[in-house]
Amino acid sequence: MNLNKNSKRRKELVAIAARLFCDQGYESTTVRMLADAMGIKSGSLFHHFSDKQEILYAVIESGMLHAMEIARQTLASARTSKEKLHALARAHLSTLLEDRDAHVVAIYEWRSLTQESRDLLVELRDAYETSWREVISECHEAGLIKGDQGLQRRLALGALNWTVQWYHPDGELTPDDLAQELVAMVLREPSAV
């Protein structure tokens, strides 16, 4: 089996798997379907991945790493704590759209990961959410908002994650509108949309 996790070929395969897992679900996607979509035979799949679950892990991990990178970049150019909150919301929506397949899979197929894989990914997610924790904490220190920070963070992230259920970027609402409205809700400011 090829162990090079950063090979270009592997990334292609992971993206293809993400699409199938997103469209039909992990359990309903067979290794034969995956292989067909990848243009190889099902046996060849196991040259790239040790088993089917590892493909799922790779899909979710790639989505999370990408999300963290985008958040880091977007956050870099934000000054005030309100700007930072907006930056996080905007970055979150960006990855949810750009990398939709992987994130839908992360949300829906968590259960199919082995415990070991789950533990690894929980670490990644916690690292990501730390940015949110810090920024919301800043908003509190700046006096922009009061109350339970953990609750506010979870309600906000919930509202954002749920957008994969209904949001299509070809409508009237832009991702920026969504981010604006969410920040307004969290900071209890009048709606700007």
Added chain:
Amino acid sequence: MNLNKNSKRRKELVAIAARLFCDQGYESTTVRMLADAMGIKSGSLFHHFSDKQEILYAVIESGMLHAMEIARQTLASARTSKEKLHALARAHLSTLLEDRDAHVVAIYEWRSLTQESRDLLVELRDAYETSWREVISECHEAGLIKGDQGLQRRLALGALNWTVQWYHPDGELTPDDLAQELVAMVLREPSAV
């Protein structure tokens, strides 16, 4: 096959199926597992349901019907539009907790329904969301809030539905705390928690 959809026995079986589907996912739950948990043999399952997918449909339908009933009751005793919004949020959280299995299944296993089943359940869900549409519209007419009503409804329902991911009622936060905070966010009032 037994066609009586309201039999007590069938409701028991549906509740058991809900638990297994919630814990392991629809595709990963075999008819043999279901039958074991029900205390019958796998063949006997098909005396009660025509196929596996019908069990999934029954689980989700029961959760939705229950949610609508709770919402109807809770709404009846609310007077002001703010009270109504709180009532809806509280009712939503109640069913999410009381009937957690069914709602988790509804969220995660939607994809495994046949198109026909999905269409039927979409009608139910739309009927339910109409309550939300009406109440949020009332809040706007009362001048409590401005902006895009559909966006606000979706962000609110998203935040609520996402609670199944993290909320455990044995912590410090009560469901009422959650409802209060959500209403405060939607109506842009200071946090009360």
Added chain:
DNA sequence: GACGATAACTAGCGCTTGCTTGGTTTTATG
């Protein structure tokens, strides 16, 4: 106590699943 209806059982069919094996072709590198 015979009857129909309900609910359960036994046995297994036909097919699909994830994965393995053993060997061949392609690609990259010194």
Added chain:
DNA sequence: CATAAAACCAAGCAAGCGCTAGTTATCGTC
């Protein structure tokens, strides 16, 4: 241009899948 590594293929195994067919127990009703 020789060689190793990477990529692929054809074939198939063992296990498990949803579901069916035919049969037997249980129960209220006349």
